[in-house]
Amino acid sequence: MRTSQAETDPEGARHRGPSLLAVAIVFVSLFVASLVTVAGMTGGGHLPSPFEPGPTTFFSDHADAVRLSAFLQFAAAVPLAIFTATVTSRLRFLDIEVAGHTIALVGGTLAAAMSAVSALLQWVLAQPGVASSDGALRAFHLLSFAMGGPGFVVPFGLLVAGVSVSGALAHKLPRWVLWFGLVIAAIAELSSLTIATPLAAYLLPAARFTGLVWLIVVGAKLPVVRPRHLRNNQEPQP
DSSP: OBOOHHHHOTTOEEOOSOOHHHHHHHHHHHHHHHHHHHHHHTTSOOOOOTTSSSOOOHHHHTHHHHHHHHHHHHHHHHHHHHHHHHHHHHHHHTTOOSHHHHHHHHHHHHHHHHHHHHHHHHHHHTSTTTTTOHHHHHHHHHHHHHHHTHHHHHHHHHHHHHHHHHHHHTTSSOHHHHHHHHHHHHHHHHGGGGGTOGGGGGHHHHHHHHHHHHHHHHHHHSOSEEOTTTTOOOOOBO
């Protein structure tokens, strides 16, 4: 004879999966490290925007820094994908059966994929001969920015909104996390205007960096244990 896990655990069933907080910290650390690496290896520089006037020699002058940054950003896409899969699995485990966790799954998966492709395009920019061709340089630069800018931030906003709404309305996350997440999500979706006007590009870092804080907060606040009264009406089975 065997009983349900909730019946054998006095505190209730525990979600089986990686620590959300640990995964969030790994993602944030890798992403921040990619920025710090470029700044440290270029004397305080940063990856140029494709909207800056005139040709850029940054990628050819600092190819090593660009390659290392691309590696770290590509690596960061992995924990973001793991965070997405784990947080949506945990929402279902907590009996939150709403569309929000599916929206979060789609958004987080797209964001991780866009981030990985952007990093690979950044790696291409650092290869010999690419930066010496103005046409290829411009094309790959725009593609990398599009994927890592609005291509990442807009679906990331869906991840933030889906988790925040689902978790808070089911009383699994504090109410302030809901409003914090909705503000981030709104900025993220508005950043899609970058495609229409470069002026909206300032919304991209606003959503991205506040989103890093949100990831750590959710990783720390979302419960890992399901209360005993949830799905605890099962009879012992042979």
